[in-house]
Structure formats: structure tokens, C-alpha cells
Amino acid sequence: MKNINNINNKDINNNKINNKIYEKLKCRAELLLTFLNEHKRMPSYSEMMPLFSLKSKNAVFKIVNNLQKEGFIIKDDKGRIVFNSDFFSPAFSIKLLGRIEAGFPSPAEEELLDMISIDKLLIKNPVSSFLLKVTGDSMTEAGIMPGDYVVVDKSGTAAEGDIVIAQVDNAWTMKYLAKENGSYILLPANSRYKAIKPKNELVVAGVVTGVVRQYK
Amino acid sequence: MKNINNINNKDINNNKINNKIYEKLKCRAELLLTFLNEHKRMPSYSEMMPLFSLKSKNAVFKIVNNLQKEGFIIKDDKGRIVFNSDFFSPAFSIKLLGRIEAGFPSPAEEELLDMISIDKLLIKNPVSSFLLKVTGDSMTEAGIMPGDYVVVDKSGTAAEGDIVIAQVDNAWTMKYLAKENGSYILLPANSRYKAIKPKNELVVAGVVTGVVRQYK
DNA sequence: TTATACAGTGAACGTTCGTTTACTGTCAAG
DNA sequence: CTTGACAGTAAACGAACGTTCACTGTATAA
Numbered sequence: 001m002k003n004i005n006n007i008n009n010k011d012i013n014n015n016k017i018n019n020k021i022y023e024k025l026k027c028r029a030e031l032l033l034t035f036l037n038e039h040k041r042m043p044s045y046s047e048m049m050p051l052f053s054l055k056s057k058n059a060v061f062k063i064v065n066n067l068q069k070e071g072f073i074i075k076d077d078k079g080r081i082v083f084n085s086d087f088f089s090p091a092f093s094i095k096l097l098g099r100i101e102a103g104f105p106s107p108a109e110e111e112l113l114d115m116i117s118i119d120k121l122l123i124k125n126p127v128s129s130f131l132l133k134v135t136g137d138s139m140t141e142a143g144i145m146p147g148d149y150v151v152v153d154k155s156g157t158a159a160e161g162d163i164v165i166a167q168v169d170n171a172w173t174m175k176y177l178a179k180e181n182g183s184y185i186l187l188p189a190n191s192r193y194k195a196i197k198p199k200n201e202l203v204v205a206g207v208v209t210g211v212v213r214q215y216k
Numbered sequence: 217m218k219n220i221n222n223i224n225n226k227d228i229n230n231n232k233i234n235n236k237i238y239e240k241l242k243c244r245a246e247l248l249l250t251f252l253n254e255h256k257r258m259p260s261y262s263e264m265m266p267l268f269s270l271k272s273k274n275a276v277f278k279i280v281n282n283l284q285k286e287g288f289i290i291k292d293d294k295g296r297i298v299f300n301s302d303f304f305s306p307a308f309s310i311k312l313l314g315r316i317e318a319g320f321p322s323p324a325e326e327e328l329l330d331m332i333s334i335d336k337l338l339i340k341n342p343v344s345s346f347l348l349k350v351t352g353d354s355m356t357e358a359g360i361m362p363g364d365y366v367v368v369d370k371s372g373t374a375a376e377g378d379i380v381i382a383q384v385d386n387a388w389t390m391k392y393l394a395k396e397n398g399s400y401i402l403l404p405a406n407s408r409y410k411a412i413k414p415k416n417e418l419v420v421a422g423v424v425t426g427v428v429r430q431y432k
Numbered sequence: 433t434t435a436t437a438c439a440g441t442g443a444a445c446g447t448t449c450g451t452t453t454a455c456t457g458t459c460a461a462g
Numbered sequence: 463c464t465t466g467a468c469a470g471t472a473a474a475c476g477a478a479c480g481t482t483c484a485c486t487g488t489a490t491a492a
Contacts, residue, residue, distance in 0.1 A: 041258065047294075047449065056471045061451065063469090078263075079450055082256040118335050118347075118367075118428055131334075143429065145359040151334075163246040163431065184483090211429040212334055213359065215379065261480065272441045277481065279439090294448090295480060 022070065028052055028063060029072040032084070034064065042081055122210035128155035129209070132174075139163070139174060142189035144211055150174065151210035163208040168198040174208065238286065241248075244279060245288040249299070250331055258297055338426035344371035345425070348381065355379070355390060358405035360427055365389065367426035379424040384414040390424065 002149045031051050043051060048060045064081060067073045073081045123129050134148045142163065144150065150163075164177045166186060175186035175196060186196040187207045247267050251259045259267060264276045280297060283289045291295045339345050350364045359378065360366065366379075374380045382395045382402060391402035391412060402412040 039292065041292075041296060044294075044448080046448075054470070056469095057450085058452085058472080059470045060365075064450095075258075076255065078260075080257060118338060118365075121365075122334060122428065122430055140359065143356065143359045143361040143364070148359070149334075149337075209431050209432075210339065211427070213427040214338055214425075215425050215427075260478075270440070273480085274442080274482080275440045277478075280480095 025063070025066055025070055025072065029067060032067075036083070042083075115216070118212075122151050122212070123154055124209065125155055129153045131212075134174065138188040138190050138193045140190050142176070144174075144189070145213065147213070149212040149214075150208045151212065152206035153209045154206035156207040156209070158204045158207050165205045165208065167203040167205060168196055169200060172205070177204070232305075241279070241286055241288065245283060248283075248289070252299070334428075336401070338367050338428070340425065341371055343367055345369045347428075350390065354404040354406050356378055356406050356410045358392070360390075360405070361429065361431070365428040365430075366424045367428065368422035369425045370422035372423040372425070374420045374423050381421045381424065383419040383421060384412055385416060388421070 032043065032048070035047070035051060045057050045060045045064070048064075049055065051055060052060060052063065054060055064073070064075075068075055068081075071084055074084050075081050111165075130152055131149045132152055134144055134150055135146055137146055140146075144163075150165075152165050158177050160177060160179050162177050163174060164186075165172065165174050166177070167173075168186060173186065173196070175188050178185050178187045178195075180195075180197070184202050185198070186202070188195070217332050220380065248259065248264070251263070251267060261273050261276045261280070264280075265271065265273060268276060270276055280289070280291075284291055284297075287300055290300050291297050314412065346368055347365045348368055350360055350366055351362055353362055356362075358377075366381075368381050374393050376393060376395050378393050379390060381388065381403075382393070383389075389412070391404050394401050394403045394411075396411075396413070400414075400418050401415070402418070404411070405406060
């Protein structure tokens with residue numbers, strides 16, 4: 001650790017240089033991302049040469065090492081490189097910009113590090129998650145409209161207030177899970193529907209962890 | 217083309233066999249998908265050997281060719297294999313099951329061919345799309361709640377009825393685009409707000425093509 | 433039974449991979 | 463000016479790659 005009082009001109013200059021180097025690396029990481037989006041796989045070192053406008057594989061090699069040092073990419077046990085999924089999605093990445101009310105960001109503000117994958121955002125557990133298309137309007141007041149897709153995780157344990165996929169009296173439905181007089185009931189998010197109080201047992205098949213809607 | 221009248225027993229038997237072969241191929245495609253989700257890259261032939269419980273690289277080679285013949289995967293110009301993106305996402309894939317009211321599908325019904333990527337579903341144009349976090353409740357009745365993310369495509373042309381990100385009178389907002397007396401106005405989807413009739417020009421920055429909500 | 437088709441084995445081939453070593457030019461610090 | 467750090471070039475290396483060839487066993491069709 002460096003004492004804040006000991007920072008001298010050299011450190012400041014180094015930071016300035018390091019930032020410049022970092023910017024160049026980030027630019028090259030973007031080139032890799034473009035290739036990945038286009039080819040659905042990472043380029044080899046030979047393929048990176050024209051990508052980075054270089055004539056030597058060794059130059060690529062050094063750059064890849066620096067990219068790894070900065071955390072952009074990771075080399076797996078076989079020496080193959082993949083994007084660090086903390087920063088990047090292995091597939092489609094999308095720029096996450098600010099909030100709407102905050103004003104529309106200028107292109108210059110578009111930060112590479114804020115690229116995320118919607119898949120990664122919504123799916124914490126790819127194996128036990130699946131998608132269901134919503135029919136019916138019993139959850140419209142919770143913002144879940146007919147035709148939306150819901151991401152369901154069947155491995156999670158449902159808690160009060162969660163939206164769950166449940167089987168009650170031999171029919172499947174999606175409702176809020178709530179408690180009344182010590183027993184679980186299902187609440188719709190539409191004032192035109194009534195709460196469901198299961199006569200028999202309540203089987204919860206999964207917890208809704210996300211909602212996806214697609215406009216044409 | 218085969219005439220329907222000419223189908224004989226041999227054809228029927230061949231179909232039965234072909235279905236069995238297809239099932240086995242599909243099963244192996246699933247193994248590849250599992251590897252892909254785990255390692256964020258495709259396995260090499262050597263890595264597929266233990267994956268398929270085989271002892272010969274050539275067996276893998278033949279299987280890969282069959283997978284390509286059936287359209288599961290594609291070999292690019294470098295001979296490297298990637299999943300056919302018509303069927304599979306290169307990243308997280310998620311099983312798309314039926315509709316909720318249709319009953320909950322049994323695991324046996326889970327069809328591999330219905331695996332999709334949410335990214336691919338929502339993002340038609342990765343370059344010109346980005347994500348915005350929603351603040352404010354002016355679109356709640358359209359199912360867009362505060363805290364949701366909206367996918368915005370800035371390359372599309374907005375039409376009447378679209379939800380757009382627009383700059384009006386020096387403020388950014390998300391509203392329905394509508395027409396009144398020949399000029400464009402912005403309609404909120406919340407009865408507590410009024411329509412916006414821009415005094416000056418209306419700048420549409422992008423069209424909302426999707427909505428994403430994440431529950432904890 | 434014989435013939436045919438096909439999944440899988442095993443060894444070999446040329447190519448490409450990621451990596452290493454040695455060298456060149458450039459730029460800033462001392 | 464000298465020196466060190468660093469980006470890039472060029473050539474070479476073993477290892478791993480995708481592919482091919484020859485062969486084995488098994489199951490179905492004639």
C-alpha cells in the first residue's frame with residue numbers, strides 16, 4: 001500500500017500513461033468482442049493479427065497477456081482465451097447506459113465496461129431455468145402481460161411475496177405466493193380476480209426470476 | 217421428391233431408424249451445449265471424446281459431421297464448429313417450454329430444439345441496441361415498471377403506437393408515439409399523467425424493442 | 433449364410449495453434 | 463548521450479488440432 005502523502009510526480013505520470021495503455025487495450029478488447037459477435041467464437045492469434053493491424057503473432061501474444069492482466073479476458077486450462085464473464089457476455093453484449101430521466105447519453109459516454117448480457121442478467125442458474133410464455137391477464141398489475149415470457153427457476157425455494165408457478169387443484173397457474181392464517185395462498189395481481197386458497201396441497205414448481213417482453 | 221404413394225415398408229423402417237439416430241445426435245448436441253455453457257467455448261475433438269464416452273477421435277469426427285448434416289452445428293471457414301444459431305444461442309440457452317395454462321410440461325417433454333437465447337430473442341440489431349434502466353411510473357399500464365430495463369434500438373424508424381425514447385422540450389422521456397391532428401404527440405401509459413404535445417420539435421432517439429425485468 | 437451399412441478403434445498425416453527466443457525501432461527519463 | 467522500457471517484427475518450436483486411412487465388431491437386409 002502506498003501512503004497518499006508519498007505520491008509524487010512519477011506516480012501521476014505513470015497513472016496517465018497507464019490510462020493511455022488501458023484505453024488502447026480496451027479498444028482492442030472491443031475488436032475481439034466484435035469478432036466474437038460476428039463469428040460466435042474467439043479468434044485465434046493468427047486471426048487477431050489483421051484484427052489488430054499487426055504483422056507478428058508475438059505482438060498479439062503480448063497484447064493478449066496484457067488483456068488478461070487487466071482482467072478483460074481469461075485463459076483456461078487449455079490456453080484458450082475466453083472473455084471474462086464478469087465484464088462481458090460470451091454472446092450478444094449490449095450497452096447498458098444510464099437512466100432515461102438522467103438524459104440521453106452521448107456516444108462518447110458509452111462505456112465498454114458497462115456491456116452486459118441480458119441472458120446473464122436474468123439467468124442465474126441456466127440448468128434449472130426455463131422460459132414460459134404467459135397467457136391470461138391475472139398478473140397484469142405486476143407488469144406481466146399476456147404474451148410475455150417469464151424466466152422460471154425450478155431449483156429455488158419460494159418465499160412469501162415471490163411470483164411462483166404453482167399447481168393447485170390440478171391446474172397450473174402463476175400468482176403471488178402469500179400466507180393467510182398460516183397456510184399458503186395464491187394472490188393474482190389483477191383486481192378482477194380473487195385469491196386462490198388451495199383445497200388440497202399446493203405444489204410450487206418454480207419461482208419467477210425474470211420477465212421478458214418483446215415488441216415487434 | 218418422393219411420391220407419397222411410393223412410400224414402402226423400407227422407407228417407414230428407415231424413418232424409424234433415422235428418428236433413433238436423430239435422437240442420439242440430439243442427445244450429443246445437448247452434451248456440447250452443456251460444455252459450451254460451462255466453458256464459454258466449444259470443445260475440441262479431443263475434449264469431445266470423454267464427453268461422448270468415446271475412445272477414438274475419428275468417432276467424434278463422424279458424429280460432428282452428422283451433427284452438421286442435421287443442422288445442429290456449422291463448421292466455419294477455418295473448420296471450427298459453432299452451434300447453428302437458428303437453433304441455439306452461442307451463450308446461455310434456456311429451455312422454452314409451453315404456456316402456463318397448458319399445464320406444466322414433464323421433463324420428458326423438454327425439447328432441445330426449443331432452446332433459445334433471451335439475447336437473441338430481444339436483440340435483433342446488437343450494434344445499434346442498448347439497455348436503459350427505467351425510472352418513473354408513466355408507463356406502468358403498459359407493463360413497464362420502475363426498475364425495469366428496456367432494450368432500445370436507435371436504428372429503427374418509429375411508427376405510431378411504438379414505445380419510443382424521445383427528447384421533447386429538452387427533456388428525455390419514454391412514451392407511446394401517437395398522432396393528433398397530423399402532428400406527433402407522446403402518450404403515457406398511466407392515467408395519472410397527461411399527453412405530451414411538444415412545443416418545439418420532437419426528437420426520437422430510439423424505439424423500445426423489448427422489456428426486461430429481474431426479480432431478486 | 434452372405435452382403436451391406438455403420439458405429440467405433442487406432443495410428444498416422446499435414447496444418448495450425450499458442451509460445452518462446454532473438455532482434456529492431458522508438459520514445460521518455462536520467 | 464546513454465539507458466531502460468516497451469511495441470512490434472521475424473523465425474522457430476513442440477503440442478494440439480482437424481482430418482484421413484485401414485481395420486474391427488455388430489446389426490440389419492436380402
